[in-house]
Amino acid sequence: MTEDRRPVEVDVGTVHPVFIEPFRVRFFVEDETVVDCEITYNAAHRGIEQLLEGIPVKKAHMIVEKVCGLCSHFHLWNSIRVTEKAMDLEVPQRAEYIRVLVAELERIHSHLFFLAHGCETLGQETYTYRAFALREPVMRVLYELTGNRVHYAVPALGGVRPRTDPTKDTLAKISPMLKTLERDLKAFVERVTTDPLVMSRITGAGILDKKTADEFYAVGPTARASGINNDARQQMHEYDELNFKYIVLKGCDTKDRILVRGLELFESMNIVRQILDELPAGEVHIPVKMRFDTQMASTYIEAPRGELFHSMKVDSQGRVRNYRIRTPTPPNLACMEKAVVGGELTDAMLTIISCDPCLSCSSRAVVVEDGKERLMDFMKVRRC
């Protein structure tokens, strides 16, 4: 009788309560130690890039905003930025500031959502509820500022939508909210970092060393927790006038991936305060002269999860061509696969969540037939 030497495989997904996204992770384990891992996504392709092909630019912006619920502003902002770059359009300074203001508020609520999700993955329900409670005032401010809690629709070609130009009353509500949030957040971070049970779970778990993170081009807080100062805001002219620190830690573990986001919250609050102090007067939107038949343009932006890439061109009839979106998750996926190796199965899920994947936003259509890959064409996507 021959012994079966295949490794033991534990499959998670395509549905799992701790990570409600269409994904599948194959953990190869020895006892409970993960020796290999494979993450598969694309289970719910929405065909957004194909939907954008050949439609008018402004309609494309409306669709791009729906790519993600947690970073909708970043997608719309980057879509507007890439169009403005392609058409060589100018934006009033006040509008630039408002775009950054909403972006940093969205980063705060996204990071707080991450902290809540991380605590839930730890099994720490009480901290989960407290993180969500911290997030709620930020959501209320975003609602007052933009009229929506999720899809804010703030940027527009040539500035921001006039309805999102904040009044003095609206701006006056942000400072007290930040003061309370900072106090409560400090207490929360101190409570979590001094909790021996929580720290024993996250310290030294899910090691993603700098070399591996560099090799697989980790982005966002995942890279910054491994000692790589990778932040697209360094290249964004909108942040030139703002003073803040780029949080870079060298622990390379789950603890640091959580801490990076926790510390970035304070920096985002710092940015919001500067904007409130220095928000220039003037127009928030100027009429634009649309230019067609542009060259391919591409822009990078620092979304809460990392570098977000948009690329497109406008044809001679003002329609979008070759739109490409690369969310921060795909480069981080390979890092997640490496980081879980050597850890326990229970820690592995936490390690993946600590890289804050957003798989629905990242999905692409790939059809595999007879071992050959091909992309779906537009009509087939529409029929799906």
Add this chain to the structure above:
Amino acid sequence: MLAETLAVLFIGAGMSVLILGLERKIHARIQRRCGPSVSMPGLWSMLKFMYKEPARIDSPNPGFYGLLLVAATASILSVLAFSTPPWYGILGFSSLLGLVGLLKVEEVAYVFMGSLSRSVMSAGMPYPDLIRGSKGAGIRYFFEDVAATRALKMITLGSFPFYVAMAVPFAAAKSLEIAAVTRAPPTLYTVYGLLSAFVYFIGYNIIANNRPFDIIKPKVDIIEGPMMEYAQAWRALSYLMRGLVLFTLSSVFVTLYLGIPLDVTDANATALHLILAMALPVLASVLRAFSPVLTFRQIYPISLASTLLGILCLALGAGGA
């Protein structure tokens, strides 16, 4: 005796339902929520499950899988019954060895449950992985297989603190009989008794699969573990069993450490016993609300340290310190 036994079982079931509700209420208040009413998670949830449509159990042997839950519940009820005065001396189960044996039935049941459950939650994809670069197929483990392995580890290493702490009052009374323990001075009023009560509390949470020691069924990875396929009336019974474990082990603690057994013929003693028996479930609820799921990386050292402390208490108790 039949009436007394039925009264004990009725009280046990009632307290189990109450504890389940109280546990959720305590969590909610700690988390600054209103939470459900106390009767909702225990009583009304069970009734709701009783009226659900029958669900097919995904298991190679559904009958035996269901029977395991009945056996585990029966063993816990037996522990409760044998720790009460009417059952002292019957079949020799009202002793340290009897209690350990009955509790082992419940612990071993999780191993078999895990081996016999095949939930769709980890069934994987119905087609092979054809994507280029995909890793070759391994030997498939269901979540429940992982849970079975974990249950086995908990039996072999995790549950030591509980049994060591349970033995301390017997060692102090220099007898293996519960009756003798209840006649001896209360163990809790000694230094080693207090320390071993702490060890008992750690072990209590381990045996009851209470967070942070719920590694055999954490929602964060293997979801419900061995209990995943219990639906409809089975789910109601699994709820009842969890409540029974929480109450019964707490009741045993009051009997052994304070010498106050659940004597239904004495109303005052019964009331006092029930009030005291709420202490451990309440403390466990607070611990649960503030704890993450611990992995074996943390459980082994905690179990080892608790066991060593328990052995020290055992030696002190046996020496009459």
